[in-house]
Amino acid sequence: MCWEINVSSVFLSIDSGTSSIRVSFFSEEIVLIASESIERSVNRKFSAEQEWDYTRKLIRRIIEKNPGYKIKAIAVSQFLSWVMIDKDGNPLSDVIMYTDQNLKEYTEYLSKNPLLDFYKKTGRDISADMPIFELIRIKNENRRMYDKIYKMIPVKDYINFKLTGEIFSDYTFSCYGSVFNIITKDYDDEILLSFNIEKDKFPELRKCNSIIGMVNGKVASDIGLAEEIPVAAGGPDGSIGIIGIGNTKKTSAVSIMGTTDVFFANSDSCLIKKIGKELVKNIHPLEDNYLLGGPMGFSGGTINWLIKFLNGQYSLENLNEIAEDIPLGSGGVMFIPGLTGERAPFWNPKIKGSIIGLQPYHNAGHMFRAILEANSFTTLKIIEIIRCQGADVNNIITGGGGSRSNLWMQIKADITGIPVMVSSEKETTSKGNAIIASLAVNNRSVIPEPQIRHVFYPDKEVHEKYHESYNLYLKFIKLINEIY
Numbered sequence: 001m002c003w004e005i006n007v008s009s010v011f012l013s014i015d016s017g018t019s020s021i022r023v024s025f026f027s028e029e030i031v032l033i034a035s036e037s038i039e040r041s042v043n044r045k046f047s048a049e050q051e052w053d054y055t056r057k058l059i060r061r062i063i064e065k066n067p068g069y070k071i072k073a074i075a076v077s078q079f080l081s082w083v084m085i086d087k088d089g090n091p092l093s094d095v096i097m098y099t100d101q102n103l104k105e106y107t108e109y110l111s112k113n114p115l116l117d118f119y120k121k122t123g124r125d126i127s128a129d130m131p132i133f134e135l136i137r138i139k140n141e142n143r144r145m146y147d148k149i150y151k152m153i154p155v156k157d158y159i160n161f162k163l164t165g166e167i168f169s170d171y172t173f174s175c176y177g178s179v180f181n182i183i184t185k186d187y188d189d190e191i192l193l194s195f196n197i198e199k200d201k202f203p204e205l206r207k208c209n210s211i212i213g214m215v216n217g218k219v220a221s222d223i224g225l226a227e228e229i230p231v232a233a234g235g236p237d238g239s240i241g242i243i244g245i246g247n248t249k250k251t252s253a254v255s256i257m258g259t260t261d262v263f264f265a266n267s268d269s270c271l272i273k274k275i276g277k278e279l280v281k282n283i284h285p286l287e288d289n290y291l292l293g294g295p296m297g298f299s300g301g302t303i304n305w306l307i308k309f310l311n312g313q314y315s316l317e318n319l320n321e322i323a324e325d326i327p328l329g330s331g332g333v334m335f336i337p338g339l340t341g342e343r344a345p346f347w348n349p350k351i352k353g354s355i356i357g358l359q360p361y362h363n364a365g366h367m368f369r370a371i372l373e374a375n376s377f378t379t380l381k382i383i384e385i386i387r388c389q390g391a392d393v394n395n396i397i398t399g400g401g402g403s404r405s406n407l408w409m410q411i412k413a414d415i416t417g418i419p420v421m422v423s424s425e426k427e428t429t430s431k432g433n434a435i436i437a438s439l440a441v442n443n444r445s446v447i448p449e450p451q452i453r454h455v456f457y458p459d460k461e462v463h464e465k466y467h468e469s470y471n472l473y474l475k476f477i478k479l480i481n482e483i484y
Contacts (some may be wrong), residue, residue, distance in 0.1 A: 003231055009027075009070045010069045011071070011438055012059070012076065013431075014058075014156075015076075015237060017079055017258065017429070018080060021040065021055060022036070024036075024433075026431065027285065032431070035062070046095050048083040052158065073230045075234045075240075076153060076433065077234050077236065077237040078236065079236070080154075081155045083349070084135075085149070086149070093134075095328055096134045108125070109194075115373050116190070121181045123290075124272070124324060125277040128349045132176075135196060135197055135201065136197065151167055151201060153201060153203050156234050160233070163213075164212065164216060166212050166213035167217050168204050169204070170184055170285075171205055171207060171208070171283045172208055174407075175281075175282040175303075179191045181304070185283065186304040207284075207286075208233050208234060211231065241432050242432070243435050245252060246397075251393060252393070252396075252450075253393045254396070256399075257299045258298065261296040262293075263295075263296055264282070264292065264293035266292075279382065295343050297336075298337055298338060298353075299374075306368060318376055320407050328462060328466060328469065330367075330369040330373055331359070331362055332357040332359070334473055335358050335370035335371050341390075342481075348484060363379070374411070376411050377470050383418075396417060397423055397452075404422075409422055413458040413459075414459050414466060415463070433446075
């Protein structure tokens with residue numbers, strides 16, 4: 001069946017990742033028409049105003065280069081980041097990133113609230129990278145600034161505010177915001193009281209595909225947009241990428257492999273049954289069910305670090321070629337890639353990148369392969385926990401930059417023992433935004449089936465051989481956890 005593409009009307013996607021911002025036009029059939037991007041690096045602190053400046057320039061550019069299209073709706077996605085704003089919507093702080101940690105406030109909170117069942121309410125254990133601890137730090141150290149804070153919002157909601165003048169957030173992003181109860185789908189009064197933070201410091205919530213406002217006249221004339229274009233609430237980039245990749249099967253998990261690998265499987269229940277606190281449970285961006293999994297450690301980011309550490313002597317392609325000939329187990333090298341701390345399922349923000357087993361004959365290929373194996377070992381651990389929950393994962397659909405490494409995908413299949421399917425969709429999050437925008441104006445009612453470029457099947461013999469290395473890796477993680 002061939003689609004007859006209507007190119008007169010489009011959806012505008014705005015995807016802000018850790019390394020670039022991309023704006024795209026998609027047709028009503030969710031087919032990519034045009035895209036513009038800008039690379040920019042975000043340090044531990046960066047400016048929300050600068051983020052908006054980049055965004056509006058990109059919107060203007062794509063409109064100027066592709067005249068004649070009518071934008072039906074807009075959706076924005078963003079990596080995990082927050083900003084404090086005053087009543088006029090002006091930022092009062094630099095952006096708070098998911099890599100930021102407030103260990104002092106975190107430690108003090110735990111000592112005062114040892115019995116609060118945080119996990120049962122929020123679907124995640126408490127951690128030092130939660131943005132609430134930055135809010136507490138400000139309250140403790142700069143009460144005048146704290147009193148000026150009107151809302152703490154995700155940065156994508158700051159972009160939405162600049163577009164519409166309205167301040168809302170979405171349920172899925174709020175799952176990461178420390179004080180949201182996934183059962184009641186509202187901010188939790190008991191948790192807020194334990195933090196001694198007022199509920200009105202947080203924005204009102206909507207579904208990801210709800211319209212939160214219309215493009216206002218001032219910004220329309222500045223950028224070249226038409227007025228009264230609906231803007232959807234949007235959501236976190238990893239979760240929106242799951243929609244873009246087309247995960248419709250309950251037994252399929254999705255792995256969006258960017259700077260951080262975001263891994264989630266579908267779950268019918270918000271209740272945690274047989275597992276501990278290793279995974280997070282989020283409200284699905286579209287459905288009434290949940291996502292079980294979590295953002296993993298710094299995997300793609302660690303590979304980028306390795307390339308820089310080697311002074312650019314090796315490209316990603318070179319490393320893949322060298323590591324191809326290295327036997328499983330990476331010659332005894334093990335690499336914990338948690339350069340910014342470990343997240344799901346180990347959850348220790350203090351862990352640093354750690355290597356053991358180095359010998360004189362080891363080279364860059366051994367280190368590279370050890371990173372790929374570490375990511376795959378962690379993936380297997382998450383799958384085992386999901387199965388203890390009573391759900392199942394029969395295959396993994398991958399997207400993002402990491403999925404373009406055939407070696408990585410084969411290692412992931414061999415270690416997990418299940419097929420790894422690589423999506424042919426290069427910009428999964430942008431496509432997810434387009435679907436969100438289309439649902440906001442009732443243009444589509446279903447998530448499209450996954451478009452698969454290639455399937456990597458596990459080698460059963462190799463899978464068995466990896467068993468010993470997997471157990472050693474878990475011991476390594478346990479040891480490092482005790483050290484840090």
